[in-house]
Amino acid sequence: MNRILIVEDEERIASFVEKGLRANGFTTTVVPDGEAGYEYALTGGFDLVVLDIGLPGRDGFTVLRELRESRVTTPVIVLTARDSVRDTVAGLEGGADDWMTKPFRFEELLARVRLRLRTAARAPEVTVLRSGDLSLDLRTRRARAADRTVDLTAREFVLLELFLRHPGQVLSREQILSHVWGYDFDPGSNIVDVYVRALRKKLGAEKVETVRGMGYRLPA
Numbered sequence: 001m002n003r004i005l006i007v008e009d010e011e012r013i014a015s016f017v018e019k020g021l022r023a024n025g026f027t028t029t030v031v032p033d034g035e036a037g038y039e040y041a042l043t044g045g046f047d048l049v050v051l052d053i054g055l056p057g058r059d060g061f062t063v064l065r066e067l068r069e070s071r072v073t074t075p076v077i078v079l080t081a082r083d084s085v086r087d088t089v090a091g092l093e094g095g096a097d098d099w100m101t102k103p104f105r106f107e108e109l110l111a112r113v114r115l116r117l118r119t120a121a122r123a124p125e126v127t128v129l130r131s132g133d134l135s136l137d138l139r140t141r142r143a144r145a146a147d148r149t150v151d152l153t154a155r156e157f158v159l160l161e162l163f164l165r166h167p168g169q170v171l172s173r174e175q176i177l178s179h180v181w182g183y184d185f186d187p188g189s190n191i192v193d194v195y196v197r198a199l200r201k202k203l204g205a206e207k208v209e210t211v212r213g214m215g216y217r218l219p220a
Contacts, residue, residue, distance in 0.1 A: 002047040002117055006030045007037030007063065008079070009055050013102070017050060017079070020106045021113070034058030039172075041067055043179040044165055046074055048116055050109075051096075053080040053087070061094060068095035070169055075116040079104065129164035131218060134207065136164055145203045152202070155180060159195055163208065168220030170211045192216075 004021055008014040009032045018028045029046070031037050034055040041049050041063070053060035064076060075097040080087075083101040091099050097119075098112050129136045133146045141157055143150040152160060158180045162171065173192045181191065196208055196216055209217045 001025065001027050003027045003029070003045060004113070005037065005040055005046040005049045007034065007041075007049060007055065007060070008052045009033060010052075013052075013079075016106070017109070020110065024110060026113075032056070034060065034063045038063045038066055039175060040178070041072060041074060042070060042166070042169075042171075043175050044072065044074070044162065045179050047120070048113060049074055049076045050113075051076050051078050053078060053082050053091070061090065064091065064094050064096055070166065075120050077109070077112055077116060079109065129161065131164050131167040131220065134160075134164065134203065134218075136160055143203075145207070150202050153198075155195060156199055156202070160199060160203075163216075163218035167218050170214050170217045172215040175215070 004026050006014055006017055006021075006028055008017065008030065011032075014030045014032070018030050021028050029040065031040055035057040037049070037051065037055065038058060040046070051060050051063060055063070058066075060078060060080065064078075067074070067076070076095065077098040077100060078091050078096045079100050079102065081102045082088075088099050097116050100109060100112065127137065127139050129138065135144045136142075136157075138161070141152075143152050143157070143160060159176065162176065162179050176192045177189075180195075200208055207218065209219055211217055
């Protein structure tokens, strides 16, 4: 089941889109501002993002640019009241995969969502993630550090995959919790720290850096 992130501050529109997508078999998450939209999309836990431009905090252009700079390749459909050619071109050149203007027909949005998901599914699949002397084979589920094969638990595997998909990027504990354990996990838990220590023990202490007050980072 495909997961779709809806970044929209107008509650009426967000609810309309969410209900329509859920009725067609999609799993949805709705956030009302650019800051939250960026943080959620950064986890890599979504198959597609529906993004408004006129958002509080970070606007949609900023969210889109920062996601692409962070090497997040999740398809993005912009859904906005802005209909000028200049804005459309700026959005598409900034990394959007599609652009729709409000008001809109849900049937058309649904068709575009399905098209972008089909296109993404046909893209060449990355089967081995690498950073420095670390590698993770997504098919065999084997990790290597330098010349050593490393055995990982299921959670350690998902955690290392998250770091390898975002090398050099600081990931907050909340981002890691949401991706590895799910959004309903207790945010006060120290489970992230426990698993980071386990990864360091298996891979090497220098492989995962602590960024004080922010989170953890895999050195690029």
